Each structure stands twice: as structure tokens, then as C-alpha cells.
Amino acid sequence: MRQVPLFPVLRTLGLVFWLSLPLIGLSFWLGSSFIGEQILSRGYDHKKYLQADSQMAWQMKKKIMAIEVETLPHKGISFVSVKTNHSTLKTMIFEFAIVEPRKLEAKLAQELGLSPERVKALIRYQPDNQ
Structure with a gap:
């Protein structure tokens, strides 16, 4: 074999x-x-920081065209539409749990970085549809 x-x-x-x-x-x-x-596990140290908030607020002061507010007092909320002539940001929409005009204007001035007088000049209230 x-x-x-x-x-x-x-x-x-x-x-x-x-x-x-x-x-x-x-x-x-x-x-x-x-x-x-x-x-x-290597560390990352980057010295450049993004400062978009201050630049955006400065640009938005000049670019806001109108502020339209629709309040719903029975629900206790307000819908705010901010129209701009900014090339990339046309409309900003906010929702606040505030219906009093004076408090709403102060909050908008704080959020948008505008003076209260500028907000009063731009703001338009729409009546409640119900």
C-alpha cells in the first residue's frame, strides 16, 4: 500500500x-x-473660537424688517414671526408664554439684541382669529 x-x-x-x-x-x-x-486619546487644543452670537446680533440689528405677533390669550401664548432681509435667514419664528405686550416687547428686545424703541417701531399685532 x-x-x-x-x-x-x-x-x-x-x-x-x-x-x-x-x-x-x-x-x-x-x-x-x-x-x-x-x-x-490625544488632546486637541484649538485657539480659534467661533463668535457667531455677537456678529449675528450686530448684523440682525440692521436687517430686521418687520415683527408680526399673534397672541392667543385663552392659551397664554404668543407666536412671533421676525422677517429679515438677510440673504440666508428670511424668517425667524418664536413662541413665548407671554401675552402682555409690554413684557413681550421686552423679551423680544432681549432675544434679538435690539433696543425696546426699535422693537416698538417694528412690531405689528395681529388680532386673535377665534
Whole structure:
């Protein structure tokens, strides 16, 4: 009875390649987790800060065209629509739990960064439809 040599048969099946593949995958997995941990644990110091609030308030002072208010006294809320001629921001919509005009104007002046006199000049009240 003749025996078939085992090593040449395994070589023809590509077993050397298939046995080395998991070792290569394991090394890539361990290497990438180590590199990822190093990158994610590194601190990030950025010196530039975004100052959008002050710039937006300054721009909006000049760009507000009209303020329309619809009050619903029976629900105790007011819907405010602020129309601007800003190129990207055409309308801002607010909802306040205030129905008294004086308090609403003060709150709008605070939110928009405008003077109370400017808010009074721009504001228009719509009557309740109910």
C-alpha cells in the first residue's frame, strides 16, 4: 500500500496561504486598535473660537424688517414671526408664554439684541382669529 505524501498535497491546496491569512488579519486588527487609541486619546487644543452670537446680533440689528405677533390669550401664548432681509435667514419664528405686550416687547428686545424703541417701531399685532 502506497502512502500519499501529505506536505505536497497541502501545498497544492494553498494551505500555507490560508493558514497565514488569520495571522495577517490579527496583526492588522491589533495594529489599528493601537493606532486608533493613540489618536483618540490625544488632546486637541484649538485657539480659534467661533463668535457667531455677537456678529449675528450686530448684523440682525440692521436687517430686521418687520415683527408680526399673534397672541392667543385663552392659551397664554404668543407666536412671533421676525422677517429679515438677510440673504440666508428670511424668517425667524418664536413662541413665548407671554401675552402682555409690554413684557413681550421686552423679551423680544432681549432675544434679538435690539433696543425696546426699535422693537416698538417694528412690531405689528395681529388680532386673535377665534
